[in-house]
Amino acid sequence: MLLVPEDEALMNMAIGFAKTAGTGQIRPERQAGGRDELLEQFCREEIPKLRRFPERFLILLTDFDNGGGNQQKLKEAIPADLIERVCILGPWTNAEVLRAELRELHLLTPNSKERVGEVLAESCLGDDLTHWEVEQLKHLRDEVVRVQPRIHRIVSH
Numbered sequence: 001m002l003l004v005p006e007d008e009a010l011m012n013m014a015i016g017f018a019k020t021a022g023t024g025q026i027r028p029e030r031q032a033g034g035r036d037e038l039l040e041q042f043c044r045e046e047i048p049k050l051r052r053f054p055e056r057f058l059i060l061l062t063d064f065d066n067g068g069g070n071q072q073k074l075k076e077a078i079p080a081d082l083i084e085r086v087c088i089l090g091p092w093t094n095a096e097v098l099r100a101e102l103r104e105l106h107l108l109t110p111n112s113k114e115r116v117g118e119v120l121a122e123s124c125l126g127d128d129l130t131h132w133e134v135e136q137l138k139h140l141r142d143e144v145v146r147v148q149p150r151i152h153r154i155v156s157h
Helices: 008-021 035-052 070-077 080-085 095-104 115-125 129-133 138-156
Strands: 002-005 058-061 086-089
Touching: 002 008, 002 035, 008 058, 008 095, 008 115, 008 138, 035 058, 035 070, 035 080, 070 086, 080 086, 086 138, 095 115, 115 129, 115 138, 129 138
Parallel strands: 002 058, 058 086
Antiparallel strands: none
16 A cells, blocks of 8 residues: 655655554655646556556545645546545645644644654554544545555555
């Protein structure tokens, strides 16, 4: 399972998630450098790799920019034969707003840049999606439920 982040803040979350999952089978890829670059990288590099490696699963990490449409562009770029092996996750606004919300709700301590990813991995792996139900992440509920069993299978091997 590869985590492909849009930017540095999401890369930090990906590192924290992978570290907490504790397996080399969940790992962050290099950050794309922006939302347009993420789409380009996905189309140019990741789609061919998904076709070449049938066990590969990809999570694209992007800021949803208050519904600004980036996730829709990414969804539309996913070929029909790969839809079950690609997931799009990210905060509704951006990683900084998510971190602030988790701190405000006392769900995030200590405050390292990777801690958000660690907390979300702990929640996902522990079958308690409470942390995923905060305002910045509640739009992801269906996707998280869809990908959670795959994460469990990878971690349990």
